[in-house]
Amino acid sequence: xxxxxxxxxxxxxxxxxxxxxxxxxxxxxxxxxxxxxxxxxxxxxxxxxxxxxxxxxxxxxxxxxxxxxxxxxxxxxxxxxxxxxxxxxxxxxxxxxxxxxxxxxxxxxxxxxxxxxxxxxxxxxxxxxxxxxxxxxxxxxxxxxxxxxxxxxxxxxxxxxxxxxxxxxxxxxxxxxxxxxxxxxxxxxxxxxxxxxxxxxxxxxxxxxxxxxxxxxxxxxxxxxxxxxxxxxxxxxxxxxxxxxxxxxxxxxxxxxx
Amino acid sequence: xxxxxxxxxxxxxxxxxxxxxxxxxxxxxxxxxxxxxxxxxxxxxxxxxxxxxxxxxxxxxxxxxxxxxxxxxxxxxxxxxxxxxxxxxxxxxxxxxxxxxxxxxxxxxxxxxxxxxxxxxxxxxxxxxxxxxxxxxxxxxxxxxxxxxxxxxxxxxxxxxxxxxxxxxxxxxxxxxxxxxxxxxxxxxxxxxxxxxxxxxxxxxxxxxxxxxxxxxxxxxxxxxxxxxxxxxxxxxxxxxxxxxxxxxxxxxxxxxxxxxxxxxxxxxxxxxxxxxxxxxxxxxxxxxxxxxx
Numbered sequence: 001x002x003x004x005x006x007x008x009x010x011x012x013x014x015x016x017x018x019x020x021x022x023x024x025x026x027x028x029x030x031x032x033x034x035x036x037x038x039x040x041x042x043x044x045x046x047x048x049x050x051x052x053x054x055x056x057x058x059x060x061x062x063x064x065x066x067x068x069x070x071x072x073x074x075x076x077x078x079x080x081x082x083x084x085x086x087x088x089x090x091x092x093x094x095x096x097x098x099x100x101x102x103x104x105x106x107x108x109x110x111x112x113x114x115x116x117x118x119x120x121x122x123x124x125x126x127x128x129x130x131x132x133x134x135x136x137x138x139x140x141x142x143x144x145x146x147x148x149x150x151x152x153x154x155x156x157x158x159x160x161x162x163x164x165x166x167x168x169x170x171x172x173x174x175x176x177x178x179x180x181x182x183x184x185x186x187x188x189x190x191x192x193x194x195x196x197x198x199x200x201x202x203x204x205x206x207x208x209x210x211x212x213x214x215x216x217x218x219x220x221x222x223x224x225x226x227x228x229x230x231x232x233x234x235x236x237x238x239x240x241x242x243x244x245x246x247x248x249x250x251x252x253x254x255x256x257x258x
Numbered sequence: 259x260x261x262x263x264x265x266x267x268x269x270x271x272x273x274x275x276x277x278x279x280x281x282x283x284x285x286x287x288x289x290x291x292x293x294x295x296x297x298x299x300x301x302x303x304x305x306x307x308x309x310x311x312x313x314x315x316x317x318x319x320x321x322x323x324x325x326x327x328x329x330x331x332x333x334x335x336x337x338x339x340x341x342x343x344x345x346x347x348x349x350x351x352x353x354x355x356x357x358x359x360x361x362x363x364x365x366x367x368x369x370x371x372x373x374x375x376x377x378x379x380x381x382x383x384x385x386x387x388x389x390x391x392x393x394x395x396x397x398x399x400x401x402x403x404x405x406x407x408x409x410x411x412x413x414x415x416x417x418x419x420x421x422x423x424x425x426x427x428x429x430x431x432x433x434x435x436x437x438x439x440x441x442x443x444x445x446x447x448x449x450x451x452x453x454x455x456x457x458x459x460x461x462x463x464x465x466x467x468x469x470x471x472x473x474x475x476x477x478x479x480x481x482x483x484x485x486x487x488x489x490x491x492x493x494x495x496x497x498x499x500x501x502x503x504x505x506x507x508x509x510x511x512x513x514x515x516x517x518x519x520x521x522x523x524x525x526x527x528x529x530x531x532x533x534x535x536x537x538x539x540x541x542x543x544x545x546x547x548x549x550x551x552x
Contacts, residue, residue, distance in 0.1 A: 080403075080407065081407045084407060084409065103394065103415070105394075106394070106415055106416075106418075106419050107419060107422050107423075109418070109422055110415045110418045110419050110422065113415070113418055114411060114412070114415050115411070117411040117412075117414040117415060117418065118409065118411025118412075119411070122414070122486075122487055122488050123487060123488045123489055124418065124421055124487040124488075124489050124490050125489050127418065128418075128422075145422075146422050146423065
């Protein structure tokens with residue numbers, strides 16, 4: 001890890017009218033670090049993630065990102081063209097529902113290749129080869145390259161979505177409940193895959209989840225949210241093994257033990 | 259019936275305020291080649307899909323001294339062409355022609371004439387779906403943003419899909435082009451055979467989409483490049499036989515079924531071009547048969 005943070009978040013708040021989405025959230029994310037945001041549904045996790053990923057405009061506060069040239073840029077002051085370029089090159093966004101992040105009517109190969117074509121790749125053979133490699137890395141057999149995602153199972157779709165996001169070698173990936181809606185054995189494989197990819201590529205990631213097991217497996221650090229406010233944050237193992245807030249204790253103790 | 263009994267139309271059907279509005283849209287479209295300018299499309303006395311956009315553009319630019327030619331799939335004698343030509347004869351009383359060379363305004367559906375267009379001529383296209391990105395992105399708000407920010411990667415996704423499914427770029431009409439290095443444009447459902455004719459054309463090209471309420475343009479001497487991949491370059495259709503009537507090669511041919519036993523012939527889709535060649539003495543292999551029969 002280097003000495004400068006990748007993402008600097010200061011006092012982010014988002015209000016929906018009088019309602020609080022999230023309030024006064026501040027943290028730094030370092031290169032190669034995986035941060036989990038946990039909390040019950042309605043606690044503001046996804047609102048916070050959307051504010052960070054510029055999918056929502058925060059009511060107040062600032063998010064700064066260190067660009068590839070080393071400069072810190074305030075995301076809200078970037079032009080829309082720059083933001084969208086950032087989103088499809090240096091960032092990834094993995095949706096809970098793969099249908100939101102994939103183009104369901106075009107083949108798996110085109111789904112993976114889209115970002116390459118968006119940044120100017122114009123050689124069909126190269127695009128296809130790269131797409132094939134990425135399908136292999138996310139454990140989708142290469143002979144499915146011309147199939148549409150509709151023909152894929154839920155787990156495969158989610159892996160395809162991950163490949164589609166990682167193909168441009170992003171430095172920061174946002175994930176919104178990446179394992180939601182998958183059955184347990186598929187979840188386990190996906191988590192294993194994600195952990196491997198994050199390590200190999202040195203990715204930074206912010207993962208929103210309500211599943212503490214996901215946080216335990218993937219993240220270095222975690223933040224616990226309740227009613228739009230971060231109530232506890234720290235190293236994942238510390239928070240899970242030694243929760244300080246009453247709410248976190250409740251959350252940890254309510255994990256089902258089989 | 260005397261003319262007093264008839265409802266009198268303004269010249270070229272549309273009222274002057276409407277024409278002015280359309281001319282403004284046309285001027286803006288010419289100023290920004292390939293950009294789709296919204297306009298307040300009017301109800302026309304024909305259904306959508308019959309060329310309401312093209313008719314409005316033609317009505318807005320038509321003057322009493324203009325000579326109008328209307329083609330449908332290259333032909334001057336099909337329903338759409340005949341009725342639009344008759345429409346303007348009636349409401350504007352302008353001279354009409356089938357000869358490409360004599361026309362000052364050519365309204366077209368699906369073809370660009372084979373004969374090279376010259377300075378001073380205007381080609382008006384009837385456009386059903388002006389948005390080249392619509393196939394992959396249904397949201398208008400999003401496609402407009404993509405045009406504004408020049409995000410055209412998606413267009414290549416479509417071509418990628420073509421190659422992945424068919425082994426080659428199977429798009430044969432409405433083949434996307436980039437105009438003057440900036441806007442990606444749908445050249446209306448003309449066959450891709452005609453795409454090279456748009457490049458650096460001396461004639462002004464105007465596109466009207468009535469239902470979608472868009473006008474766009476390619477001014478004379480404008481760069482029009484068909485999109486492709488480095489390893490799958492753009493190619494136009496080729497035909498292995500010449501026209502059966504006039505023997506022309508390197509023109510776009512229509513297939514005509516002759517009987518129910520598999521008999522067919524290929525003839526020029528541009529009827530004016532074909533007739534001109536025939537009268538100049540060119541003969542295809544089926545033209546001889548016809549003469550022998552007579």
